[in-house]
Amino acid sequence: MQKFHAKLSSPPPLTQLSLSSTSTLPYFPALFPTPTATRIAIKEIRPSRERWTHQEVVTSPLPKPVATSSLMASSVDFKTYVDQACRAAEEFVNIYYETMDKRRRALTRLYLDKATLIWNGNVVSGLDALNNFFDALPSSEFQVNMLDCQPVHEQATQSQTTVLVVTSGTVKFDGNKQHYFNQNFLLTAQSTPNNTVWKIASDCFRFQDWAST
């Protein structure tokens, strides 16, 4: 992992808008998908004798950066971006847990090459290690009861569109008792001219009762 250097950066300029809860701020419109309906396309190959190939979470392309100097320029408000992020997160979570349960071998395709996983305090870093890890993990049955997500502020991501996804539910690993779990992901968008592919940059998983296992 990279070193974390304390860096003094000037905070973004304060807006002059009133800060009541009903106000809408022009939140970094460049970062999020257009307000048109997000087309979620899930590419996956049905089980066959071939190798697994594509397993991705794909949405429509992100818009080109828009000048944000004028507060009135943006026709898109923060809530819309939040919604877009939510729908991407929703689709992602559906695919992720289904893949984990039913097509485990394809799971690492949802991760970036350098993604890291912290699984009950065990660190797994990079695709190779992730492959081994998921290979060795018993088969699973996940039930997600809670899903929350937030768009990650661009100051942290250096304009790389990122969504924080938080989930909770139950999981039963083969040969083990059922556990409640908490999990969170950092999803980052990789844009191509035709679409946006979302991948996991980071994954943190914990049993709620980890201490008693």
Place this chain on the structure above:
Amino acid sequence: MGHSDQVVRRRARCLDMYQRRFSNVSQPVSLGMHSSSHQQQDGDAAMQGAHMESPVRYTPYAISPFHRRGSFLKQDQTHVNMEREQKPQRRVEVNRPHGTLGSWFKITIPFGIKYDEKWLLNLIQNKCSVSFIPVEFHYEKMNATFYVENASIASALKNVSGKIWDEDNEKISIFVCPDGIPHSVQRELKPEKVEQLAVNQQQALDIQKLPIYSDFMTCDTKMAPNPRKGVAASLHAHEENIPKVMSSGEMDKWKGIEPGEKCVDRSPVCTTFLNNSSNINSILELFPKLLCLDGQQSPGPTLCGLEAHKRLPTCKGSFFGSEMLKNLVLQFLQQYYLIYDSGDRRGLLGAYHNEACFSLSISFNHGDSALSILFKYFKDNRNIKMLQDPYLRGQLLKHTKRDIVDFLSALPKTQHDLSSILVDMWYQTEWMLCFSVNGVFKEVEGQSQGSVLAFTRTFITTPGSSSSLCILNDELFLRGTSHQRTQSALFTLVPTPFSSSMPAFSQEQKKMVKGFSAQSGMNFQCSQKCLHNNQQDYSRAVPVLAPPKVCVPMTESGDLAGAEKPKPNSQS
């Protein structure tokens, strides 16, 4: 049966081929086969002689590959019966020099990468009833593996599984596969011998245990110098034996499934499999029905249960990227919760970025008592899974530090137990530090005063001014506590000297203690201590609460459900 003559003739022919092929196998092996079947006696005497040499029973593996699957199957029907009656106890005593033909077994210790080679082998040997020579010990992915050249040794090793423990007192499993030839052995063998070895191995299987597995064994592409040839060769061998496998009593289960179909398409099945566990998983994925068919028959682990060797990694405590980051985060949390618990959360304005985001979510996993406490958070619960309305989804996300702090200030006053928190630092870059905090806190005011909740709080921070962290994203997840967790929560944030003599508790206070005890699962004594440590709450609480409201549901008579009726003169 009409086919019996044909079978006998074929057997004779194949036997000849077999003998020619393997006449160099000089070491005798004893078989526990009993020729009880009259069919066998009708067969060749030579066949019995051949049995002296072959590791296991006769199989028509040398039959022309052009022979059609269908008839092969039928002919085998009689062969089936014979074999079943015989119930061979195959004991392969091997006295052959290393490198010649034999039955190789691959022994796998899952997560064996944790263990030192010598230590592990000693441990196993001490427990194993037979002495074994591990060949080509190496670590493969997360496992430790080696080979042994004997079915009975392999069997003995299998028996050791689960009977040995490592230094962490965790059971060590041993997994045995009749598969794979050590590379050093492979190199010495010619291709046709390699093929025979594959056949031998398959024959050596206890078919009743792992029928499918034998068919789809790893076709090790390294088996022959020319991988294609090797695959084809081994497939050939396996193909011939497919009906053999089926015919060991499980024909019925294969109704509706054409075994031939599985064999015909050669290349993809074998070449993509890298190791046994991938093998099995892929099979399971490809043929879920097989799984079900097979499950009942296997005496040992089912095909699914081959996963029994897969174990969950040990759960560990907090993870920090480094000591420096650990200090940074702990310091941040201390400051944060000092303000958070102080009664005035406006100080948190300095902790949040101007455009920070915050959201709250709750879960009702842990029973009714938690439900009543969590109820007040319900209106702010942001569960995207349940909440479809985009407007509400947006509303429930607090945005800007002013909104966030306003919201947090409206939540009940709390007391967090930092001594028992768990932190996972899951991402960091130059501009971003992300971590999750797991712990418990107590609400120290309001209707649910004294109730304990568990939380998981996810922070995404960036370096702020004055070397502190600036919160960009904050997600708070709340749930009830299991009794276990509460007992470990010590609430030492506000340590007060605890005198041995308990103060005289008023009736209300006793009820409150009972309520807290019932809700938290602590025993009465413990609850008292807990509340006593926070004496200031009593002084505030007692005048306010009349009758005391606790989070345990009340019965109609006004007593606490589940709590004992307080006796007038009872000692606490």
